Amino acid sequence: MNNKTALITGSSRGIGRATAKLLANNGYNVLINYNKSEKEAMNLYNELKSQGCSVSIYKADVSNVNEVNSMVKFCIGQFGRIDVLVNNAGIAKDQLFTDITNEDWNEIMSVNLNSVFYTTQIALKYMIPEHSGKIINISSIWGLVGGSYEVHYSTSKAAIIGMSKALAKELGPSNIQVNCIAPGAIQTDMLSNVSNEILENLKDETPLMRLGTPEDIANCVLFLASDNSNFITGQVISPNGGFVII
Numbered sequence: 001m002n003n004k005t006a007l008i009t010g011s012s013r014g015i016g017r018a019t020a021k022l023l024a025n026n027g028y029n030v031l032i033n034y035n036k037s038e039k040e041a042m043n044l045y046n047e048l049k050s051q052g053c054s055v056s057i058y059k060a061d062v063s064n065v066n067e068v069n070s071m072v073k074f075c076i077g078q079f080g081r082i083d084v085l086v087n088n089a090g091i092a093k094d095q096l097f098t099d100i101t102n103e104d105w106n107e108i109m110s111v112n113l114n115s116v117f118y119t120t121q122i123a124l125k126y127m128i129p130e131h132s133g134k135i136i137n138i139s140s141i142w143g144l145v146g147g148s149y150e151v152h153y154s155t156s157k158a159a160i161i162g163m164s165k166a167l168a169k170e171l172g173p174s175n176i177q178v179n180c181i182a183p184g185a186i187q188t189d190m191l192s193n194v195s196n197e198i199l200e201n202l203k204d205e206t207p208l209m210r211l212g213t214p215e216d217i218a219n220c221v222l223f224l225a226s227d228n229s230n231f232i233t234g235q236v237i238s239p240n241g242g243f244v245i246i
Contacts, residue, residue, distance in 0.1 A: 005029040005079040006225060007072070009062045009119060010089030012041035014188035015138060018214035019086055019221045020044060024053035026222060029079040032057045033071060033089070054079075062089045062115035065122075072122045081130065084225045085123045087116040087160075088138045092190050097151045105152050112156035116163060124176075133176040136224050137164045138217070139236070141184045141244045157182070161236055168234030177233040179224050184240025186212040207242030 005028065011020040012034035021044070024030040030048070032055060034041035045057045056078045060071040075082055090112045093104060116137055127133030142150055143157025164180040171178055185191065185202045191211075203210055216239050223229055224237070238244060 003027075003029070004083040004225075005031070005075065005081050006084035006086060007031045007033065007075050007082055007119075007123065008086040008088055009033045009115060010035075011086075012037040012044060014190070015183065015186065015214045015217045016086070016088040017044055018218040019088065020055070021048065022215070022218040022222050023084070023225065024048045024055055025051070028084070028225070029054040029056075031055075031071075031075045031078065033060055033062065035059065035061045035089075062119055063110035065118045068115070068118040069122055072119070072126070076126060082123050082126050083132065084134045084136065085119060085127075086136045086138070086221055086225075087119055089115050090138065090156075092150065092153045094149045095152070096149060100152055108152040108156050112153070113159050113163075116160055120167070124171075127176055128171075128174050131175045133171075133174075134225050134229075135164075135167070135171075135176065135178040136221055137161075137178070137180045139164075139180050139182040141182050141238055141240050144182050144236070144238065144246065145244055164236070165234050172233060177224075177229065179229070179232060179234070180236045181217060181220050181224070182236050182238040182240070183217050184212055184238065184243045186214060186217060188214060202243075205243060206240070210241060212239060212241060 006023045008020050010016040011032045020030050048055045058071045058074050060067040137160050139160045140157040142154040146154045164178050168178040
């Protein structure tokens with residue numbers, strides 16, 4: 001056991017689930033966060049507990065600052081510290097820009113961006129006194145290059161990149177590393193409504209000729225969470241199979 005604690009938002013499914021499993025199996029105490037996917041979260045919790053992993057679970061809407069505050073306090077109560085924060089929770093919508101309502105815009109910003117602000121700011125109350133910590137924010141390739149029909153989503157993910165870079169400069173003297181992961185097309189529920197034709201086109205446009213898996217992203221999180229990344233901060237790593245090369 002490495003006795004380090006990781007709080008992973010939106011960890012009941014997809015990238016968050018794979019990350020929770022990988023970190024737990026590598027000796028981290030893991031707090032599984034979910035909001036609506038209780039069944040999936042409980043299945044993950046029970047699976048990891050049966051394997052002897054040190055895990056706990058907490059329901060919180062991370063777009064609500066009061067619920068985030070309670071979740072972080074719960075994590076501290078369970079494990080005594082937070083060493084790694086993975087801001088993974090997010091939603092996406094395909095919409096023409098002219099069809100986006102104020103409610104659509106605010107929902108995307110609340111879940112994708114405000115949640116990162118709330119969770120990070122509250123977690124830092126515990127990281128800064130320890131002069132140690134890793135903050136890993138999950139963005140998207142569309143935050144790097146923009147995606148048509150996803151202007152609000154792209155905007156929220158681009159903002160996360162800017163936040164990560166600025167915060168890395170601010171927190172460097174406190175020995176806290178802040179990095180960003182911008183996944184490409186990953187086989188998660190976000191692609192469940194995409195046609196097979198579009199999925200095949202995505203594969204064809206990817207030099208490695210496949211879609212990414214949640215485990216591809218989880219492996220990147222594990223590296224950034226580890227001591228092997230102690231001299232890396234303010235960076236954007238994009239596991240996308242070569243779909244976007246900058």
